[in-house]
Amino acid sequence: MRHPLLSAIVLALGLGLVLGAHAAPAGAAPATDPADLGPPRGAPIEEAMVAPPNVPPPIHRNYPARVIVRLETREVVKEIADGVRYDFWTFNGTVPGPMIRVRQGDTVELHLKNAPDSHMAHNIDLHAVMGPGGGAAASMTPPGHESVFTFKAMREGLYIYHCATPPVPMHIANGMYGLILVEPPQGLPKADREYYVVQGDFYTTGAYHEPGLQSFDMQKLLLEQPTYVLFNGREGALTGANALTAKVGDTVRLFVGDGGPNLVSSFHVIGQIFDNVNVEGGTLVNHNVQTTLIPAGGAATVEMKTLVPGTFLLVDHSITRAFMQGALGQLVVSGPAAPAIYNKVSSGPAAPSPAAAPMAHAAAPVAAVNDAMADGKRVFTQICAACHQGNGMGLPGAFPPLAMSDYLNADPKGAIGIVLNGLSGKITVNNTGYESVMPAFGTQLNDDEVAHVLTYVLNNFNNKGGTIAPVEVKAVRAGRKP
Amino acid sequence: MIRRPARLLLIATAATVAMTAAAADYVAIPGGVFVSALAVDGAAARIAIEPFAMRVEPVTNAEFLDFVRMHPGWQRGQVSPLFAGPQYLSAWQGPLTLGPDARPGQPVTSVSWFAARAFCASEQARLPTWYEWEYVAAADVTRRDARRDPARNQDILDAIQGSTGERPGAIGRHRADAWGVRDLNRLLWEWTGDYAAMFPNADARVAGAGPSLALCGGSALAFADKNQFALMMRIAALTALKPADAAPRVGFRCVREGHGR
Numbered sequence: 001m002r003h004p005l006l007s008a009i010v011l012a013l014g015l016g017l018v019l020g021a022h023a024a025p026a027g028a029a030p031a032t033d034p035a036d037l038g039p040p041r042g043a044p045i046e047e048a049m050v051a052p053p054n055v056p057p058p059i060h061r062n063y064p065a066r067v068i069v070r071l072e073t074r075e076v077v078k079e080i081a082d083g084v085r086y087d088f089w090t091f092n093g094t095v096p097g098p099m100i101r102v103r104q105g106d107t108v109e110l111h112l113k114n115a116p117d118s119h120m121a122h123n124i125d126l127h128a129v130m131g132p133g134g135g136a137a138a139s140m141t142p143p144g145h146e147s148v149f150t151f152k153a154m155r156e157g158l159y160i161y162h163c164a165t166p167p168v169p170m171h172i173a174n175g176m177y178g179l180i181l182v183e184p185p186q187g188l189p190k191a192d193r194e195y196y197v198v199q200g201d202f203y204t205t206g207a208y209h210e211p212g213l214q215s216f217d218m219q220k221l222l223l224e225q226p227t228y229v230l231f232n233g234r235e236g237a238l239t240g241a242n243a244l245t246a247k248v249g250d251t252v253r254l255f256v257g258d259g260g261p262n263l264v265s266s267f268h269v270i271g272q273i274f275d276n277v278n279v280e281g282g283t284l285v286n287h288n289v290q291t292t293l294i295p296a297g298g299a300a301t302v303e304m305k306t307l308v309p310g311t312f313l314l315v316d317h318s319i320t321r322a323f324m325q326g327a328l329g330q331l332v333v334s335g336p337a338a339p340a341i342y343n344k345v346s347s348g349p350a351a352p353s354p355a356a357a358p359m360a361h362a363a364a365p366v367a368a369v370n371d372a373m374a375d376g377k378r379v380f381t382q383i384c385a386a387c388h389q390g391n392g393m394g395l396p397g398a399f400p401p402l403a404m405s406d407y408l409n410a411d412p413k414g415a416i417g418i419v420l421n422g423l424s425g426k427i428t429v430n431n432t433g434y435e436s437v438m439p440a441f442g443t444q445l446n447d448d449e450v451a452h453v454l455t456y457v458l459n460n461f462n463n464k465g466g467t468i469a470p471v472e473v474k475a476v477r478a479g480r481k482p
Numbered sequence: 483m484i485r486r487p488a489r490l491l492l493i494a495t496a497a498t499v500a501m502t503a504a505a506a507d508y509v510a511i512p513g514g515v516f517v518s519a520l521a522v523d524g525a526a527a528r529i530a531i532e533p534f535a536m537r538v539e540p541v542t543n544a545e546f547l548d549f550v551r552m553h554p555g556w557q558r559g560q561v562s563p564l565f566a567g568p569q570y571l572s573a574w575q576g577p578l579t580l581g582p583d584a585r586p587g588q589p590v591t592s593v594s595w596f597a598a599r600a601f602c603a604s605e606q607a608r609l610p611t612w613y614e615w616e617y618v619a620a621a622d623v624t625r626r627d628a629r630r631d632p633a634r635n636q637d638i639l640d641a642i643q644g645s646t647g648e649r650p651g652a653i654g655r656h657r658a659d660a661w662g663v664r665d666l667n668r669l670l671w672e673w674t675g676d677y678a679a680m681f682p683n684a685d686a687r688v689a690g691a692g693p694s695l696a697l698c699g700g701s702a703l704a705f706a707d708k709n710q711f712a713l714m715m716r717i718a719a720l721t722a723l724k725p726a727d728a729a730p731r732v733g734f735r736c737v738r739e740g741h742g743r
Contacts, residue, residue, distance in 0.1 A: 087643045116569075119642060119731055120715055121722035142722035142729045144569055165722075166714040205636070215640045218711055219632055 035154050037105030037185065040066035044109070049098045052178075052232050053244060055194040055255060056101040059183050064105035071097060072113040073122035073141070073163070073176070080202060080228060081235035081326065082396055083211040088233065089120065089163070089174035095233025096198035096259060097161070097178030104156045104182050109148065110135065116144035120165065123147070127159035127297070128180045136164040156184040158281035158299040160257050169261045173203055173221055175233050177259030179299055184283075191303065192250035198257040199265045199294070199316060199327065200233060201226035208325060224262040229321035231314060231329045236397030238314060238329030241426070241435040246306050248335025253303045254314075257281075260296030267294050268317040269304065269331060276303040291317050306333045308342045311437045323395075330398060332437050334424075344444035347382060372448075376456025379449050383441065384457070392461035399436060400429040403461035412458055412466045416476045419450050447473040506545065506605060508535040509662040510741040516617050516627065519707040520680075526706035531617045536610065537735040539653045539664050540672065541601060543574075544586035546593065549601050551578065556597055565596040569728040573649065587652050589670055589733040595725035598673045602736035609675035610737040616713070619666040621659040629710060638712040641668035650731060667712060671719045673734040678725060680717075 044066040048056045071091045080086040091097025102108055114122050121142050125134035129151045132138075138149035163176035177198060204214035204227040220227065231238050238244060246252050258265045268291040277289045281299035286292075292300050306312075314329035315322035322328050337343075381390070384402070388394050392403035402408060407429040408415055422440035426433060445453070447470040454468040513533040517526050550557045558570055558577040572592050575581025584590075593601075595609075602608050610618075622628035622637075629635070645651065650670040658664045666672075674680070705714070723729060 116730060119645075119719070121718045123722075140718075140722045142719065142727060143731065144729060145722075145727070165718045167711040167718075170711055170715075205640070213644075215636075215643055218636055218639060218709070222709075 033154060035104060036152065037064040040064050040107040044068050046070075047100060047102070049092060051092075051094050051098065052096055053195045053197060053238060055099055055196045058190075058194075059101060059103045059187060061103060062185075064103065064107065066107045066109055067102050068109045068111065069100055069102075070111045070113070071124065072115055073118060073120075074115045075118050075120065077213065079234060080204070080214070080230070081209060084204075084206075084209060085213045086202065086204060087174065087213075087216070089122070089171055089176050091124075091161075091163075091176060091178055095175035095177075095200065096196070096257065097176070099178060099196045099255065100161070100180040102153050102180070102182055103187075104153055104185050106153050106182075107150055108153060109150045110139070111146060111148050112139045112141050113146045114141040114143050118143040120171070122163050122171070122176065123165050124161055125164035126151070126161040126180055128153055128155070128157070128161070128182050130154050133164060134161075140165065153182040156182045156283065158182075158255055158257070158278065158301050160259065160297050160299055162259060162297070169221055170216060170218075172259055172261040173201070174216060175200065175202075175259075177257070179255055179257045181255060188253075190251075191253035193244075193246050193252045194255070195244050195252070196255050197231050197238065197314065197329065198233075198259050199229065199231055199263075199267070200259040201261065201263045202228040202230060204228065221261070226263065226325065229263060229316060229325040229327040231327060235326035235328075239395075239398040239436075240330070241433065242397075243311070243330035243332045243436070244314075246331060246333050248306055248309050248333055248338065250306045250333075251303060252306060252331065253301065255299070255301055256294060257299040258294040258296050262296060263316075263318075263321075264296050264298075265294040265327075266291050266317040267300065267302070268292075268315050269302075270313040270315060271310065272304045272306075272312050272331075274302040274304050277301070306331075306335075308338045309333050309335045309437075310439050328395065328398060330436070334437070339443075344441075347379065347444055347449065348446075349378075372452045373456055373459070375449065376452035376454070379445065379453035380456055383445075384453065387438075392457070394429075396432075398434075400427065400432070400434045402457050403463070404430065405461075405463065406430055408457070409464045412454070412468065413472065415454050415457075416450060416468060416473050419445065419454065420473070420477055442477065447471075447477065506541075506736075507538040508607075508738055509538050510535050511614075511618055511661055511663075514617070516620065517706065518613060518616055519629070519705055519710045519713050520612075520616075521704055521706040529613050529617070531614060533740060534610075534614060535738045535741055536614070536618055536661070536663055537607075537737070538658070538662060540589040540670065540733050540735045541598075542586060542653065543580050543584045543588055543590045546571075546590040546601060547578065547580060547586075549604055553600070553604065556600060561597070563726070565726055566594040567724075567726045567728055569730075570594055570597065572728065573730065583649065585652070589650050589653055589665070591650060591670060591730050591733045592728040593673075593733060594728050595673050595677070595723070597728075598734040599675065602734070605736060607736035607738045609673055609734060611676050612674040612680045614737055615666075615672065615674050618659075618661050618663055619713075621661055621663075621666075623657045623659055626660045629707065632709070635709060635712065638667045642712060642715065650733070671716050671729075671732045673720070673732060677720045677723075 041063045042065050047067050047069045074093050075089050077085050077087050112124050123136045123139040125136040129135045139147040141147045159180050161178050161180050163171040165171050203217045203220040205217040206214045208227050274289040277286045277292045278301040279286050294300050312331040316327040387399040388402045394401040420442035422438050424437040426435045450473045451468045451470040458466040511534050513531050515528050515530050518529050569592055573583040620627045620629050622634045653665055
C-alpha cells in the first residue's frame with residue numbers, strides 16, 4: 001500500500017458512513033459510551049456530607065449505584081478573618097461546600113434546596129455533568145424551594161461545582177463552590193491522609209483586616225483586585241489549631257480546587273514535592289512537581305510523602321497572596337527527625353570569599369560581645385523572621401508574635417529551651433491561641449547565637465529588655481535550669 | 483393610539499371606586515426613552531415608555547390584609563393552589579392575622595404573581611411592565627438615571643447584602659428617589675406583569691432561542707449593561723419563580739395608565 005494512512009482514513013470514513021446510515025433511521029437511538037457502566041444497581045446510597053477540610057470516605061464498590069446528594073444554599077454572615085465579617089453565600093453553610101465523592105458510572109440524584117431566608121435564587125453547575133449548564137438549567141431554585149435532577153458521572157476526575165445564577169461572578173465571589181470527585185471504577189490508591197482545600201478570591205469594601213462587617217465590592221471584582229485570597233473561605237481555616245496534620249512517612253493526598261472567581265492558583269506546599277499530580281484534575285499524572293497551576297474553575301489532586309517532621313506551608317506561590325492576602329495553610333507533620341534527609345548544619349558569618357571554607361560542624365567564630373546585638377539581628381533575620389516575620393509580629397493564626405509578647409516577657413529564660421528544643425502544643429500569646437510546631441534549633445545554632453538572638457529579640461520589638469548569656473544557653477543545653 | 487379611550491375609561495372608573503378604601507399614593511411618571519440594561523437581540527436598545535403612574539411605596543401587609551378581607555377567595559386556605567402555592571402569605575400568623583413576622587407597615591411578601599395581579603386590579607391598576615419598573619428604578623435621590631455611578635450601584639448592593647437573614651424592613655427608611663418613588667431597589671424584589679415573558683430561561687447563562695435571557699457566560703448577549711448586579715440578582719430571583727410561587731422577599735407595587743388620577 002502506498003498510502004496506508006489514507007487507506008485507514010477512507011476505511012474509517014466508510015465505516016462511519018455505514019454506521020451513520022445504519023443509525024440514521026433509528027433516530028432516537030441513545031448514544032453509547034464505553035464509560036457508561038449501565039443502570040444503577042442496589043439500594044440508593046445517601047452521600048455522607050462532611051465539612052471541609054474533611055473528605056468523604058473512599059468508595060469500595062464495584063458496581064454503579066444511585067447516589068443521593070443533598071445540598072442546601074444558605075446565605076450566612078461569618079468571619080472571613082479575625083474580627084472581620086462577611087456575607088457569604090454557601091452550599092451547606094461552608095466555604096467550600098461539602099466535597100461530593102462518587103464512582104464513575106454512578107447516577108447522582110442531586111437535591112438542591114434553597115433556604116427560606118435566602119435573598120437570592122441559586123442553582124448549581126457541576127463540571128462533572130455532561131448536560132446543559134452542568135445542571136444549572138435544571139436547578140434554578142427560589143428561596144424555600146427544592147430542585148432535583150439526575151446525572152450520570154461519565155468521566156472520572158476532580159471537578160469544581162459552583163452556583164451559576166446571575167450575577168455569576170458575585171455568587172462565586174461570595175463562596176458558592178466546591179469539589180466533586182468522580183473516582184475511577186477501580187478506586188484510588190490508598191492514602192494515609194486525605195484533605196480538601198479550595199482557594200477563592202474575595203472582594204470586600206474595606207481593606208485587608210479592616211474590622212467589622214464588610215460588603216462585597218463590585219469595583220474590586222471588576223478590576224480583579226481581591227482583598228483576600230483564601231483557602232477554605234477564611235483566613236486561618238487551615239492554620240494553628242485548624243492545621244492539616246500528618247505523621248512522618250504518611251502519604252498525604254490533597255484534593256485542591258480553585259473556585260475563583262478570577263484568580264488562578266500557583267499551588268505549592270513549602271518544603272514538599274508532589275510525587276503525583278493529577279494535572280487539572282484529569283487522568284494525566286505528573287511526577288515530582290513543585291508548584292501546580294490550578295485554573296479558576298479547575299482542580300488538581302496532589303499526593304506527597306512526608307519524610308521529615310515540621311510545619312509545611314500551603315501557599316499560592318503567586319506569593320504576595322500568601323503573605324498579604326491570606327492564602328496560607330499549614331500541614332503539621334509530627335514524628336522522628338530524619339537528619340539524613342534534612343539537617344541544618346551551621347549558620348554564621350560567611351568565610352571570606354573566594355577561599356570558601358568547607359562546611360564545619362563547629363559554629364562560626366564567636367562574635368565579639370559588642371557585636372552580640374548585630375549577631376542576634378543576623379540570626380533573627382536569617383532564621384526567625386521566616387515565620388515570626390521581620391517586624392516580629394508573626395502571622396495571625398499561624399505564628400505567634402515575638403513583638404510586645406506577654407509570653408516571652410513573662411519568662412525570657414524559658415525561651416532558651418524553646419529555641420534549643422522547639423515547641424509544640426497550644427500556647428496563648430497576647431490573648432490569642434496558637435497551636436503550631438516550632439522546630440528545634442539546638443543543632444543549628446551554637447550557644448552564642450542562641451544567646452545573641454534572644455538578647456536581640458528581648459531588646460527590640462517593644463519588648464521589656466534583658467540579656468541572655470551564652471553560659472545560660474549552655475546550662476539549658478546540658479539539661480540544667482539557667 | 484387605539485388604547486387611549488380605554489385608558490380614559492379606566493381612569494374614570496378609578497375615580498369612582500377609589501373611595502372604598504384608603505387610596506394609595508400614586509405619582510405620575512412622565513414618559514420617555516431610556517436604554518434598558520437588558521439587551522434586545524443582543525444589543526442595547528432604546529425603549530419608549532408611555533406616561534404612567536406608580537405607587538409611591540410597595541403594597542404593605544396592612545393593605546393586603548384589607549384586600550383579602552374584601553376578597554375572601556384570596557385568603558390563605560381558600561385560594562386555589564393553582565394561583566398561590568403552599569408558601570403564600572406564610573409569614574402571616576393566620577389567614578386574617580398578621581402577627582409578629584408581618585408588621586402592618588412592612589411590604590407584603592410571599593404573594594404569588596396571580597395574587598399581586600388581582601390586588602392591583604382591585605385598585606384599578608395593574609402590575610408594571612419590566613421596562614416601566616426598570617425605567618423608574620434607574621434613579622437615585624437626585625438623578626432620574628444614575629446607573630452609571632458605581633457608588634450608587636455599590637450602595638444598592640450594600641443594602642441588599644446588609645439585610646441577609648432578615649425579612650424586608652419597614653418601608654420609607656430611605657429618601658424618595660428623583661421621581662418621588664420609595665424603596666424600589668433596596669428592600670425587596672417586585673413582581674412585574676410580564677416577568678414570565680421577559681425571563682423565561684432558568685439557566686440564565688444560555689444564549690440561544692428566542693427571547694431567552696442569556697446572562698453570564700454565553701450571555702454577554704443578554705445584558706447590555708453588565709454593571710447592574712443588583713438588577714441581575716432581581717431578575718434571577720424572578721426567573722426562578724413560577725407565577726403561583728410565593729417567596730419571602732418578593733412583593734409588588736402597582737401602576738396605572740396615564741397619570742393615575
